[in-house]
Amino acid sequence: MSSTVIRAQAKPVAESIDGEFYRDVISGLRQRQKQLSPKYFYDALGSHYFDQICQLDEYYPYRTELNLLPDVAADLNDYFADRGAEGLNVVEFGAGSLHKIKPLLDGVAAIRRFTAIDISGAHLHNACALLAEHYPSLEIQPIEGDFTKPLELAPSAATPMGFFPGSTIGNLNPTSAIHFLASARKTLGDGSYMVLGVDTKKDEQVLNRAYNDREGVTARFNKNILTRINRELGADFEPDNFDHSAWYNRERGRVEMHLCSRSEQSVRLGKENFQFRIGESIHTENSYKYHPEEFQQLAAEAGWQAEKWWLAEDNLFSVVLLGNQGQVELTP
Template sequence: MIPTCAAQTPADATSDDDFSSDVLKGMARTPKRVPSKYFYDARGSQLFEQICEQPEYYLTRTELGILESNVADIAAALGPHALLVEYGSGSGIKTRLLLDALDEPVGYVPVEISPSALDASVENLAEEFPDIDMLPVTADFTQPVDLPSPDETARRTVVFFPGSTLGNFEQAEAISLLRTMCIEMGRNGAAIVGIDLKKDNAILEAAYNDAAGVTRDFTLNLLTRINRELDADFDLGQFDHRAHYNALAGRIETHIVSRKDQTVRIGECKVDFARDEAMLVEYSCKYSQEDFAAMAAKAGLRVVRTWMDSNHWFAVQMLERA
């Protein structure tokens, strides 16, 4: 069903209006859809941190283990005097590991759409790395960004994109983002990208359906945010979280599912949901080594190094221009 006032969303949106516009446009689609980037309000970010601690959610600890075991080798492959550009504000241990291991990095450029997250990241890292030029950029990293120049000339620009976040994009979007990396790293640059690898379906589905229900709370918190910020009246008790692995598409597909026929108000709009109707809120794509190499090639990049865990569940890939 189409929201009764979907056409009233503003064209020249501010960031708050972007949320309203994206939600109402998503409600008018078939199937309904809300971008996963809106998961991360303050509560959503807290819940995601809890997800990373769940025993079923192997991704964070596996990638961290790869970095801890191989960070010296990664830093050597990248070389001295690098400018590190991170997509998203990396205030966590992965960023610290790489900055600490690099040979005299000249600067750190976190690209983050949220000013508050960006400020917190830079404040924490600046205390630990006073000799590294901190150059935060408030921007959407999916679009090309004019990168600031550090005081000292960099020998190469390195884009750091951990966390398998690339998998949240559909293939065409992921290739476009890799092309953006290719442009921003320059002729002699490199990228370090974390990707989740294809594996047994049961392992994959358990990671997104933890027994404690934290992922369910995280997913449904999106409705809480819509209620709070867009004056909506979603009844969270009448919606469920569902995540399943689509083997043909090679991705986890996460939906919010209506438990009954119901009508929800979002501001002045009314949106109908049928019983068992599923609203898509996230893709989490999984790759084989061959899948990822082929996708990178379409973006003008090639895989030059790969670091994996002993189970071959996750890979950290180093890319350069083809």
């Protein structure tokens, strides 16, 4: 049996990504603390840089979680077999290069369909085509779209199980994380589950090294967002006039990533000019870290219940299985 790859678009699509991109950039640069959304890191080159980051010695989340996933898969296989699940539709949010889904596909017998959601369309479809070569009996559905918003999945009798590996949930502040988890519940529907990677609080030196690698790959990844804004929106950033900077903010429990202006400069975007002082930064990313009990409380506010935790050695990283508790109303 050959693999089926269903070409699909996210629904509903309210506007083009370019229009939303422009508005988000303009809005972010108008803030007192200038900021850009990390979801715009992931054009084709940004996705390539992130793949390189995942291979760095300093970047522990990728390899630690990858080493944990075979155990997660074995336990999930038993968990769903005990519940008589006839099939799972795994839905990966922000799918990227699809490396981490493979341990689940190898170890969980109930998986019948894989739905991959990502904002970078070309990268997504290439990754799905490669995955299909290795799993010819798997039905694969790529959806190009913003995974932070509710999306319409193709009809399936299989039980939906979200998959959100890495520390991507940490890129959202706690309020936004709650709303994403609630949105994911809406996408997945009743009786669904979700498997998430959650980075843990740990020694600050380990955290700071992970986001300031010696080879400068993270710096190139960070600056690439300016190159993308120039290319797609017609701005005139000089990326080399900005320095990458990242540190752990202990009070807020997060690593912050910034681009710091090396000089007084002006940047044009559309009809607007944005002034930068020496040392003034654009805040490009947060990566929140959680103790398990902290994240368990956060997930509960979005209507999820923690069913099972997996912790790596020395509590370096964690994975959690969430179950859908039912209807929960959130204030806007």
